[in-house]
Amino acid sequence: MFKSLLENVKLNPPLVHNITNYVTVNDCANIVLASGGAPLMADDINEVEDIVSISNALNINIGTLNKRTVESMVKAGKKANELGIPVILDPVGVGASKLRNEAINILIDEIDFSVIKGNMSEIKALYTKTKNTGGVDVQEEDVIDNQNIEEAIEFVKKVAKRFSCVIAVTGAIDIVTDGEKVRLIRNGHEMMSRITGTGCMTGSVIATYCGSNKNDVLSATVMAITVMGLAGEKAYEKTVAKGEGTGSFRTYLMDSVSLMDYETLKEGAKVEIR
């Protein structure tokens, strides 16, 4: 599966339009490049349609939301739907404020998303609109492990059916489903949560791979999460071997994504097809 997906990225490097937050925007641009695409980061309402029109995927991330950018997101998303290019949503911190909940309701109503990616707390908030009170990280009761995995899968399938798109829940075990097919990914390392932006970067890699593989966004999403997880493992090994900390880990994570190839991926991927 991964072989042809990766070849498509190489043969048709996608232009990836990101409307994202100002905290991790540089990481997102660099990870698009590292994974084989070219980033475009425009967010002004007067140019998002022009920029979407030359892009192969649109990535919407609500990390540092404001009124101005929500309007741009809607306009860009509608144009992307019209043009048939994949739209990815990262509902960062939904549940943490009324503004975020309202914004997500607008985005969900107005745009048809190809993939929605979040941690379990975000996906639950998205589904139930219940209040998430712990900020942008996953809540303890929402951690996915071998104990609660079956229950979690059923829930995520339900969410995917409701929103008619691929749902990717990231965590110690990642769950990706379109409501029918289910993929579990067991790559990654907990050090990834000790730097900012790994979640946002994962969204950008999903958008990159979907941009060149729009006929199989489920597999493209699985590959993106696997690549990020595997890169995290390699970055962790190198960081520990050299006695370094989170600054070096961040650099090595980018290195590992930029050096990723089919052989590495094939050997390291821990994907379970259900």
Added chain:
Amino acid sequence: MFKSLLENVKLNPPLVHNITNYVTVNDCANIVLASGGAPLMADDINEVEDIVSISNALNINIGTLNKRTVESMVKAGKKANELGIPVILDPVGVGASKLRNEAINILIDEIDFSVIKGNMSEIKALYTKTKNTGGVDVQEEDVIDNQNIEEAIEFVKKVAKRFSCVIAVTGAIDIVTDGEKVRLIRNGHEMMSRITGTGCMTGSVIATYCGSNKNDVLSATVMAITVMGLAGEKAYEKTVAKGEGTGSFRTYLMDSVSLMDYETLKEGAKVEIR
């Protein structure tokens, strides 16, 4: 002192709400994580109260000021005061423009700060409202050294009394005082001024430590400045040993903060209690 302060961070990792500039915001988020907290970076006026309500500290930095964010800062600061969580101010570049001077006057009037941190030029501008004409770096006549330290201490004590909060003046010798107690810190390395964001990051670390130690913000501030200074020394040593430059220094600074523990801190801290 440091032992229990550090343990409090570990036992109760703080959520730290930063309303800051878009230049160093990624560094600030990463340093909060490196020092044991979790960052929240929201700045829209419609959600800052919700975000403050789930936070343990609020860090306000006026690096890239605009009208929109000043209003958010005031709203967030008032809410934080109401909830009794520590509020930290970094008056970046105050004195360099009328906008900054006016904004600082509004912030000082409306919010009770726990800690205000700046270089001597900024703290002087804050106090005297005289015009600072050299941008965001300390002016030459304001450098603190062994010659003028006694005079500087008296001045900073006066500022602390005026604003009824802890004042931290960073420089070759750092001065931290609540108007009565005085602490001098002689850690740090001048290479820290050759990368952007070390000042902003120090503010974020102060907020992180204060978030878990709100009953002793003086000591938490001293620890934050000591940790940053000591990390700067270690980063410098490694950079020079490897013949590297400011890019690597920046990475190693983050590494050193993320690897900091009580033993390293105890051994390397150069804190003088007056």
Added chain:
Amino acid sequence: MFKSLLENVKLNPPLVHNITNYVTVNDCANIVLASGGAPLMADDINEVEDIVSISNALNINIGTLNKRTVESMVKAGKKANELGIPVILDPVGVGASKLRNEAINILIDEIDFSVIKGNMSEIKALYTKTKNTGGVDVQEEDVIDNQNIEEAIEFVKKVAKRFSCVIAVTGAIDIVTDGEKVRLIRNGHEMMSRITGTGCMTGSVIATYCGSNKNDVLSATVMAITVMGLAGEKAYEKTVAKGEGTGSFRTYLMDSVSLMDYETLKEGAKVEIR
């Protein structure tokens, strides 16, 4: 030539005011520092005149354009012209949207630029206002090589004459001209296009060197592009030698700029004077 230019930077380190995009703003601030200046990043319309007034150069970059910042750019640019300090323009992605084209027309009409720097697609769009449909990277038909270099030089000279300023076209071979004198630079490495921000950083280094060398902005621009290219070569060598990827390359690029000295520059520069 380079010797005195570098000495001027050391003797009179410039304050460089950047009104730039939020994607690469941190890289821009750090590269100003690495190349010997001090960055100021204010963009609010109510303070840009104050900030320009204490600066030695103004760098305008339209990477993430919006209505608010265009107005600030115009105000800052006019003030800089009034004060006689060099103004640099990086017309990122011009041609990719109507908003960018309109903004560039306003900027060109209202401000006298000292240097305009872009890739060939941007400079062509600037000149012809024809539509560029490939985002922020150079289009394939616009790549400069030994085949089309003579034709390219004639075109760039024409652009320089039209706008009465230095035009710098970056690519495999860089062309810098004021309409009469022509300099070709053959430094650089293609890995520089695999990270975001090398173009923006080049603009910031041009502004830094022009800030201390305002009587010879042509030479200052040539030096900036040579330094960046040479730093790219050195960063590439180190990255490959260590088997690392784009994350490390980015760090080493900054290292190399911060470690650049006259001897390294003299030995490595590949500048052709026409």
